[in-house]
Amino acid sequence: MFISNYMTKNPITVSPDTPIDEATGLMKMNHFRRLPVIKEGKVIGIISDRDISRIAPSPATTLAKYEINSLLAKMTVKDIMSTPIITVKSDATVEEAALLMSDNKIGGLPVVSSIGMLVGIITETDIFRVFVKVMGLAAGKTRMTLDFKDKMGATKEIADVFAKHNMNIDSFVSFNTPTGDSEAIIRGNFSQIDEIKAELDGLGYTVTHIAHIGKA
Structure with missing residues (x-):
């Protein structure tokens, strides 16, 4: 850019x-x-x-x-x-x-x-x-926030959950919050949210927030 x-x-x-x-x-x-x-x-x-x-x-x-x-x-x-x-x-x-x-x-x-x-x-x-353009927000995206364990292979482990359900991740950002915790924000056109959330939770990545941003 x-x-x-x-x-x-x-x-x-x-x-x-x-x-x-x-x-x-x-x-x-x-x-x-x-x-x-x-x-x-x-x-x-x-x-x-x-x-x-x-x-x-x-x-x-x-x-x-x-x-x-x-x-x-x-x-x-x-x-x-x-x-x-x-x-x-x-x-x-x-x-x-x-x-x-x-x-x-x-x-x-x-x-x-x-x-x-x-x-x-x-x-x-x-x-x-x-x-807004880079995040593709105007077109409508599901935004998922989860607790992120910064460990080797964590990104692949999370991505594999979405790939299993034939869903692409448009953007993936991990960062440290002001409180010192680690979070990841994932955006894309996601369905089967409940199944994905359950699988991520099972791997130790607690989903803390889900929202749809932009056009429905």
């Missing part, structure tokens, strides 16, 4: 000298939460709705409305943009972008070419769409 396949290509941008009210208007009109700031084709910053909120007048201000408007009219993007900016290369994976956003607590990343030119932007919304 490469970023280039899921990013928004050729995103709307602003220059550092763009007036704040113009940048705000672009964001509102296009329903964006952030805009890359470009100089000579390269990203030098980013302006977000959070940056704009920081300079918005509060009810406690003592300035008259015309004074506030006058001050804001003189401000440009370079006065409030976030910099230095975190970017990601276009040949990186979606997983790398998701980790960067999570580690830095940000909702979007400008995507740059090998020579640093802006080619796109990827946001948390794009990541969510990838997650």
